[in-house]
Amino acid sequence: MADYLMKRLYDLGVDTIFGVPGDFNFELLDAVENNGNLKWVGNTNELNAGYAADGYARVNGLGAFVVTYGVGELSAINAVAGAFAEDLPVVIIVGMPVLKLQNSKVFFHHSFNDGRYNMFKDMYEKVCISCEILDGNDTQNKIDKAIESAVVYKKPVYIAVPMDIAKLPIVPVETASEIIINKEPLKKRAKGAADKIKNAETPVILTDVLCLRYELKKEIEKFAETSGIPIAFLPNGKSAVDESHPNFIGLYNGKLSESALQKFVENSDCVITIGAVFTDINGSNSCLKNNEKVMDLLKFAQGSQMRDFLTFLSELVPYRGNLVPSFPYGLDIPPANRDDKISCKYIFPKLQEFFKEGDIILADAGMSLYGVLPARIPDNTLFLLQMFWLSIGWATAAALGASMACKDRRTILLTGDGAFQMTSSELSTMLRYNQNLIVILLNNRGYSIERILAENTDAPFNDIQNWNYTSLVKSYSGKAFHTVVQSVGEFDKALESARVEYDDRLCFIEVLTDRHDYPPLAKKLDDLMVNSFGRK
Numbered sequence: 001m002a003d004y005l006m007k008r009l010y011d012l013g014v015d016t017i018f019g020v021p022g023d024f025n026f027e028l029l030d031a032v033e034n035n036g037n038l039k040w041v042g043n044t045n046e047l048n049a050g051y052a053a054d055g056y057a058r059v060n061g062l063g064a065f066v067v068t069y070g071v072g073e074l075s076a077i078n079a080v081a082g083a084f085a086e087d088l089p090v091v092i093i094v095g096m097p098v099l100k101l102q103n104s105k106v107f108f109h110h111s112f113n114d115g116r117y118n119m120f121k122d123m124y125e126k127v128c129i130s131c132e133i134l135d136g137n138d139t140q141n142k143i144d145k146a147i148e149s150a151v152v153y154k155k156p157v158y159i160a161v162p163m164d165i166a167k168l169p170i171v172p173v174e175t176a177s178e179i180i181i182n183k184e185p186l187k188k189r190a191k192g193a194a195d196k197i198k199n200a201e202t203p204v205i206l207t208d209v210l211c212l213r214y215e216l217k218k219e220i221e222k223f224a225e226t227s228g229i230p231i232a233f234l235p236n237g238k239s240a241v242d243e244s245h246p247n248f249i250g251l252y253n254g255k256l257s258e259s260a261l262q263k264f265v266e267n268s269d270c271v272i273t274i275g276a277v278f279t280d281i282n283g284s285n286s287c288l289k290n291n292e293k294v295m296d297l298l299k300f301a302q303g304s305q306m307r308d309f310l311t312f313l314s315e316l317v318p319y320r321g322n323l324v325p326s327f328p329y330g331l332d333i334p335p336a337n338r339d340d341k342i343s344c345k346y347i348f349p350k351l352q353e354f355f356k357e358g359d360i361i362l363a364d365a366g367m368s369l370y371g372v373l374p375a376r377i378p379d380n381t382l383f384l385l386q387m388f389w390l391s392i393g394w395a396t397a398a399a400l401g402a403s404m405a406c407k408d409r410r411t412i413l414l415t416g417d418g419a420f421q422m423t424s425s426e427l428s429t430m431l432r433y434n435q436n437l438i439v440i441l442l443n444n445r446g447y448s449i450e451r452i453l454a455e456n457t458d459a460p461f462n463d464i465q466n467w468n469y470t471s472l473v474k475s476y477s478g479k480a481f482h483t484v485v486q487s488v489g490e491f492d493k494a495l496e497s498a499r500v501e502y503d504d505r506l507c508f509i510e511v512l513t514d515r516h517d518y519p520p521l522a523k524k525l526d527d528l529m530v531n532s533f534g535r536k
Contacts, residue, residue, distance in 0.1 A: 002031035002137050006160070008143055009064050009091065011036050012151065015516035016056060016400065016404045017041070018049040018268035022068020024110070025095025025167035029066060036111060041404060044425035046072045048397035050079025051091070051423065053399030057088045058384050059360060059405035061215070062151060064091040066459040069160075070110030073120050080156050081127040082389035085178045086236075087213050087275075091157055092124070098164040099135060099496065121160060131153035134165050140172055154213045154305050156507040166440045176371030179319060183308055189300040196295060197317050200270030203229050205273045207237035208282070209387070211273035214303045219310035221245055221272075227317045229272070230324040232265055235373055237382035243329075243376050248327040251374060256524050261327040272293055275308060282387045284528060317451050330376035338489030339387060342511055344371050344519040346488055347442070351414070352376055355493050361506035364395035367442055368414035371519035372397050383408075387507025391421030392447075396439075400426050400507045403435045410503070418447040418464055430506055438507045452518055469510045482508040 008136045016039045017032045019025075032040045043049040048183045049065040057063030067073050081092040083195075097108055101466050111117060118133065125131045130149040132142045139251040143159065150157045196202055205224055211217070217240060220501070224231050224247040231241055231250040250258060252265045257271040264350045265271065266287055278289035292391045328464060331349035340346070344367065352375035355361065363369040369385055377383055384402060386394045395415050402412040420536055430437055442448075447462045454462065473482045477499045491511060498507035518526075 001134065001168045001170050002028050004140065004160065004170055004172055005093070005143050005161070006035045006038055007032045008147060009062070009514065010035060011013065012062055013060060013371045014062055015039060017064055017066060018043055018052040018056070018401065019066035019070060020046050020049055020068070020218075022072050022095060023190040024097055024163060025066055025072075025093075025507050027163055028093060028095050028161060030056060031166070032066070034166055035083050039404075041400075041429065043397070043429055044224050046075035047079055047424055047528040048429075050076040050083070050090070051094075051394050051397030052401035052404070052426070053090045054079060054083050054086070054088055054394070055362070055384065055401030056405045057083070057090050057401075058212075059402045062089045062091070063401065063405075064093060066093045066095065066169045066320050068110065069094055069096045070120060072090060072110075073124070077127065079394075080124065080393060082156075082386060082394060083156040084127045085428050086386060087154040087157065087209055089154050091147060091150055091159060092128075094120070094158070094160040095166070096133070096162040097161050098163065099162045102162070123160040127156065127432065128158045129153050131158040133433045134162070136168055139165070139168070139170055139332050142376050146185070154303065165385060169513070181400055183209070186301055186305055187312050191224075191308055191316055193295065193297065193300045194313055196314035197227070197229075197270060197272065197313070197414075200268075202268045202323070203270040203272060204265055204268040205229055205231040205286050206265065206273045207240035207270050208212040208276040209236040210298070211240035212302055214274075214306050216274065216306055216310060216371040217241055219307050219314070223310050223314045223317070226314045226319055228319050228321055228323045232261065234276060234278075234282050236277070236385065236387035238373065238385070239377060239381055242379040249325060250327050252286075254278070254286035255528055256284045256521060258327055258329070264327070269293060272297065274298060275303065277388065279388065281390065284525075316422065329374075331374060336488045338487065340488045342486055342488055342491050344511055347511060348372055348375055348511075348519060350491065350495070351440070354499070355381060355412070356410070356499075357381060358409050360406065360409050362395045362399045362402060362411070362413050364413075364415040364419040364489065365392045366416045366419055366447070367388040367444070367519060367522055368395075368416055368419075370525060371413055372450075374521055392419045395425040396420055397426040399437055400430050400435065403430070404433070406522055410436065410438065410441070415442070416448060417441060417445065417467070417469075421464060421467065427473065427508075428476040429482060434479065434505075435506055436503065436507075439509065441508070441510045442513060442515060443469065444513045445508050446515065448515070448518065448519070449522065451516070452522055457478050457516065470508065471507045479505040480508060481505060482510075484510045484512065487514045501516065
């Protein structure tokens with residue numbers, strides 16, 4: 001059974017399993033090792049394993065990790081909750097005690113010692129679309145349906161496997177290799193959507209996270225080209241289309257948007273979205289939330305049907321001339337001398353210049369995210385962020401997963417010192433598996449995003465211990481380039497070295513900035529909190 005579970009994951013594109021060994025999951029780990037096609041990546045803790053599977057799923061389309069009963073799975077539940085919020089197909093596989101032991105009601109370690117052995121599954125039902133404890137009955141069907149639910153609905157699933165059940169022999173029955181979609185009803189629904197779009201005078205396409213999850217880039221761009229409709233993105237939809245596309249107009253983030261673009265999008269009489277979620281951060285409490293002008297295409301078709309649906313729209317909506325306006329977008333590098341002290345004013349425009357086509361970029365919650373979000377990124381670049389869950393520290397472990405998912409692309413991690421300290425041990429795993437990530441750490445000695453939002457920006461509770469980060473990299477051993485920069489010239493040199501001289505290894509660049517050095521978008525967020533949310 002355990003062999004079948006691992007084979008099924010591999011058949012669906014998973015070649016790396018993350019996790020932490022525990023005395024109830026050895027049979028599952030043996031199945032990973034015995035598979036021959038799967039790679040086991042042991043993480044430093046279960047939370048990081050969940051984050052790594054999250055990052056892997058963002059790139060690969062499906063991720064999985066293995067933990068042990070009780071203590072292991074509860075350590076990982078925050079990562080799975082984030083995957084649920086962010087619409088990610090992640091499979092958490094839990095090794096459980098043998099069924100005979102559970103049925104005897106004997107108390108054993110990692111439990112509450114009260115006989116409630118299914119309690120952890122009950123907790124996971126709040127953050128997973130499907131939860132199964134395998135008991136030997138209808139095993140293959142339960143596995144297939146759970147994993148299929150993750151793939152189709154882009155949500156995490158939970159599969160718990162008692163040790164004795166893991167060893168049960170099963171004879172797999174041939175299953176359908178793909179989901180068959182009835183296209184005739186879909187085409188009729190597409191005509192209904194097309195009629196509404198044709199009647200609009202100023203339509204606009206607004207991409208969000210589900211455009212990435214269902215990999216709709218090609219279909220969205222074609223629809224925009226054949227119709228002449230402009231494309232903007234919400235923050236969580238960044239990189240859903242190429243930013244060089246002639247129909248692309250920029251970042252829409254409610255009151256944090258560039259003013260002319262905000263006015264254009266909000267005055268549109270038909271905002272075409274695919275599962276857009278307007279929150280206080282993603283869309284910044286946009287007036288489009290629950291607005292009748294928003295036409296969510298998910299009301300016409302499920303996400304798994306959206307490729308065909310968009311193809312039909314491209315055929316049904318006529319081209320009405322170029323409707324695409326031009327708005328300011330991207331970051332300009334300010335004049336600077338090599339000896340000038342480094343600051344956010346220079347860092348993020350320089351990074352915009354540094355990014356290459358095909359890069360995978362992750363930004364952790366905080367100054368890294370708000371600094372890089374307005375940057376123009378190259379074509380065929382993946383921009384990964386956790387805009388809904390915003391769990392500080394997510395990006396370090398997620399960057400490991402993203403790097404493992406696509407080894408021929410360079411992964412770049414942007415994080416702050418506060419976020420990095422939460423999951424920094426995963427740097428050890430990166431070195432263990434010879435990953436050539438570029439880690440750019442903004443060191444401003446504290447939780448800067450919390451500082452800027454707090455009434456007292458110098459409150460000591462937002463300060464942290466200042467580590468010797470380069471010594472930390474050394475202590476983990478492994479092949480790495482590491483440096484500390486304080487000036488513009490040092491930053492330029494470090495980036496060049498990471499790209500050219502040390503492209504075969506992990507590169508760790510610590511950037512020392514002032515405590516209150518904030519990118520412009522973060523300052524606008526602070527003003528929004530003051531004026532709209534009553535935070536101060």
